[in-house]
Amino acid sequence: MSKLDSITQALAALSIVPSETVQHASATSPAAWREALQASPKAPKEFELLKVLVFKPKTAKSATPVPVVVVARDETETSSSSLGKKLNLKELRLASEDLLSEFFSLDKDSRASPIIIFNLLFLSFVPV
DSSP states (O other): OOOHHHHHHHHHHHHOOSSSOOOOOOOSSSHHHHHHHHHHTTTTTSSOEEEEEEEEEEOOSSOOOOOOEEEEETOOOOOOOHHHHHOOSOOOOOOOHHHHHHHHSTTTTTTOOOOHHHHHHOOOOOOO
């Protein structure tokens, strides 16, 4: 079973069924992804890209860091210092490859994973 199939099944169990699936070449940037979607006849004419950012707050060396996952519109400015102040966390930095691998079994170029999908569905939204 492919990752897309497992994600689609997990969402279907929550009564969330995609209206269409668009397959495209690998995209390494939001601009490339937008171009790939615009070139597909199956993609909706209007759509909005989202970005998922994972931050690591400063923690004591002996403490386990708890990642902060931010889902935002692609064009939204996501200042780590503003987020840190709002969440009362010190020195938020983009998570390292090691942290992504340890917590989510992903690398920075991963496209999707069931754990990310379910985290997105159940995240508390904190406006900044």
